[in-house]
Amino acid sequence: MQPITRDANQPLNAQIINDGAGKQDAVDLGSGIFMSKDVSNLYLVTTPAGSVLINTGIIYSAAENKRRFDAVTDKPIRKIVFTQSHEDHIGGWPTFNTPDIETIGQANLPFVRTQYRDLGKAMGARSRRLWSRDQKQELTERPEPVLTTTFHDRHAFELGGRRFELYSVPGGETVDSLVVWLPEERIVFTGNMTGPIFGHVPNLYTVRGERYRYVQWYIDSVQRVIDLNPNVLVTGHGEPVRGAAEIRSRLTRMRDATQYLRDETFKGMNAGKSLWELMETIKLPAELAIPQGHGKVPWIVRAIWEEHLGWFRYESSTELYxxxxxxxxxxxxxxxxxxxxxxxxxxxxxxxxxxxxxxxxxxxxxxxxxxxxxxxxxxxxxxxxxxxxxxxxxxxxxxxxxxxxxxxxxxxxxxx
Incomplete structure (x- = not known):
């Protein structure tokens, strides 16, 4: 994948978020797969018997996303698969859904959506504070998709001669994250399992407010994708990553960098060092140095600390009150x-x-x-x-x- 050029004063995420704005065509990725750029991209995998839609985009782009896909095939959508339950992945569901479509998600999706509904006001206010410059339209309604099929670890189906395998990867941005694997073509759709910018450190805690993402689950989820040995990796943002060696190299570096941060944080905790000292001193070595566009090393250290030892740091009784x-x-x-x-x-x-x-x-x-x-x-x-x-x-x-x-x-x- 070629590097993305950008304005040095503009965070990369800002450009990615706005990539799909306005009227544009779906992008032909080859192998009968089409991408519609959105806040988080959605993908149509076509077959002679109909299509599988991977994610449905954000609600305010739904009509435009549907128009783009309607222009590339007249075959109906047979199945919708959600790689995770964030609004920019599920929001367009009512626009695409019909009574005969099967909607598939990992079994934890209803649990995660309950949290988002119950904390919607607080999380929405925090998101607006951070992203008001980038997301020009506010979410005024949050439709809830109705799943017809759920699974815990793995699920498979065939459509029009294509086999689809779904695997749970709870170390992604949500505990209902999954990847879609096309074994014959060796293509994997990871959504935002590794964060919104592929090749960067994980975002184990997002500043907008979210539950911690467990570091070992992240490492195991990346390993699960490595073990598939894909030739093409399609994420929630940006262009596909192509070439088995390139994909393996980048995923391995992400896995190893995260393992290093996990091990160094554990080592520091066992040595009795303070959270603040570890946030200040733990750095990635040169051979594992990867960008920090969404996650950040000191925040990862803190997330690992608080995931395993909690918020009481044993520094003062005042922490308890x-x-x-x-x-x-x-x-x-x-x-x-x-x-x-x-x-x-x-x-x-x-x-x-x-x-x-x-x-x-x-x-x-x-x-x-x-x-x-x-x-x-x-x-x-x-x-x-x-x-x-x-x-x-x-x-x-x-x-x-x-x-x-x-x-x-x-x-x-x-x-x-």
Missing amino acids: SVPTQSVLPDLIALAGGDATALDLAAKYFGDNAPLKALHIAEAIAPASPHYHRALEIQLYAQRLILDAAGRENFSEVRWLESEIRRLEAALAGDN
Whole structure:
């Protein structure tokens, strides 16, 4: 697969999300398979007896996605398969579904959808904060697909002379993730099992808010795809990856990089090192260094720590109770000389190249303080420095910092 070119100041995910916007044709991938680009791509596998639709895209693109596929075949869709239960995979189901279509998903899909329904308001608000620049249309309705067939570990069927095998890969973005395998053609559809950008570190925790993805399940899921030995790998985003050797090499590196982070985190935990030390010191070695466009190594370390040891770090009894550190910071600042003195210290941290420490102090200044305007200026400057240092590689990190910068800019404008 050729590298994707992009604007250096634009996260790769932003371009991928908008790849399918507007009226365009389905893309012929060969072997009777067609791709419709969307927030997450959907695929039509054609046969003489009808088609299998892999994912249905997001709801607001459903009519356009259906138009694209209607233009490439007049054979009906016989089966719909979901590689996972996120909105950008299942949202178009009502547009494509008819009473005679079989809808297939992994058995955990209803369980995961219950979480999304029950937490829809909270998760939606967080997603909008991060992705308002990239997803121009808000989801105002969330239709729920009705599964006619579920399975736990594996399921197979034939249609029009093509064999389809489905395998559970719970280490993907959701515990209902599956891959679709065409054994005769040696083509595998992985959806977003390895994240939205293939070849990057996993996203074991997403900043928008989501349950942790278990690291061993991820490693095992990648191994399951390696064992298939595919010649073509089709993901939820971007172009297919072609060539058995290329696919095996990239999947192996992803597996080994994740195994290394898992082992190093375990080693550090067993040595009694703090979470913060491990987040700071664990790095991928050069031979395993892969991009961090959606996941990020320190976040992976934290996800592994909290998956296995939980949120109580044994650092302080205060972790067990509902009084946060921030509640006493204003009193400590007063004792240490007041807001002005504290902000002088924050400004000094900039000279020490420590913008995160400056941000900690500036965020402790109360809105009622006469020095609050300066505190906001220091927060804004710190966020800009942190963004510059981040290198704009990680989508969620960039979008979060940009949203904070816009918030602080608006607050300062209103304060003048």
